Amino acid sequence: MVCVVTPASRALQSRAKAVAERLDLEFVASVDKLETGVALVVDTDRSWLQRLQSPRLGPVFVDFSSADMLYRRKSGHNEPLGRAMGVKGSSRPMVFDATAGLGRDAFVLADLGCFVTLSEQSAPLSYLLEQARELALLSFNEKVSEAASRMQVLYGDSRQHRAEGFDVIYIDPMFPERGKTAAVKKDLATVQALHADNAEANDPEGLLSWALDQPVERIVIKRPVKAPGLASAKPSHCISGKTVRFDVIVKPKGSDA
Ligand SMILES: C[S@@+](CC[C@H](N)C(=O)[O-])C[C@H]1O[C@@H](n2cnc3c(N)ncnc32)[C@H](O)[C@@H]1O
Incomplete structure (x- = not known):
């Protein structure tokens, strides 16, 4: 186990x-x-x-009111993510986050005004996400509680869902440690350790081919800035930040499955 x-x-x-x-x-x-x-x-x-493996890394929390999250919402880090999703003017897309993880990207999107469904296949992670969402709803910080009210958590393999009523599917597959800070490495190493016995837990190509069959206008895939794109579809355009890149696939209208 x-x-x-x-x-x-x-x-x-x-x-x-x-x-x-x-x-x-x-x-x-x-x-x-x-x-x-x-x-x-x-x-x-x-x-x-x-x-639990030695050396034991520090605890990993899902906390939408943490200093890190508050910094992220104030800083410009979020801009490429929001642009990739199509946040513009008064447009606030409905996002199906197919790889919710620790919910950080999802929270940033909810804070930008998007309605976000956080779909996560790991039971302990989805438990922590739901607990963090409930706590954030009670936050004295109105921005945090408002963002939490635009989030919902779904447990299970995203590929089992039909993404009906969403504008965008977001995919952030696990890839080798990409962050510069020890804290980011610790978080990713812990999330990866959760899947150590399940080689199929990380199947970005499978997620993309599922997403291409869904009735959404846009699919956004997060990649390390210099990594190749996923094989099954060519992005319509890419939006790059310092360390990550968002590959955006805009589906022609009427091409839904
Ligand atoms: C790199 S993490 C995502 C990090 C997230 N974007 C964040 O900001 O915290 C990838 C997560 O996707 C989840 N995942 C991968 N494939 C999935 C699938 N088919 N359905 C649901 N969750 C999936 C993994 O369990 C893992 O928690």
């Missing part, structure tokens, strides 16, 4: 057991002796992921 559920303290044992049962994951009272996999550590309001 790659992911186990454990309580943050003895007082939270029954809560952690209930979460383990709900997510169909193994409960362990203590992870002190475990050296592989990831633990979902259940705390009173904000739970987190902990990679």
Whole structure:
């Protein structure tokens, strides 16, 4: 089992057991002796992921009010992402984020005014996303609570869904550590460790061919800035930031499956 559920303290044992049962994951009272996999550590309001392999990396939270997220919403980092989605003037597309992960891109888009469905195949991640969304709804920061009200979380393989009623499908596949900071590397390493036993968890070409069959006008794929595009479709145009590039496929009207 790659992911186990454990309580943050003895007082939270029954809560952690209930979460383990709900997510169909193994409960362990203590992870002190475990050296592989990831633990979902259940705390009173904000739970987190902990990679267990040595050296143990720090905790990974999904927190839409964190200093990092507030910095991201204030800085210009978001501009290429919003432009790639078609955020312009009063246009606020409905986005199906097919690879929600830690929800950071999704939150930025919701903050820009888009309605975003965060689809995630990992049970512990989708649990953390929903918990973070509920906490963000209660935030004193109105921008954060308003953005959260434009988000919904969906658990499962995105390819099982029909993206009806959306303008854009967004795909951010896992690719080798691309961030410069230790924090970004820690987060990605932990997300990747969640999928260590499932080689099919990362299938960007499969996601793209599913997306091409969906009734959306636009598909946006995040790539490292110098990486080749995905093979199955040529982008209509690309929008590059410093480290990442967004390949945009605009589908001709009437080409929906
Ligand atoms: C690189 S992370 C995405 C990071 C995200 N954009 C963010 O801002 O936090 C990729 C995520 O996509 C998820 N994923 C990959 N294929 C998926 C699929 N077919 N359905 C749902 N989720 C998928 C993985 O479980 C992983 O959590």
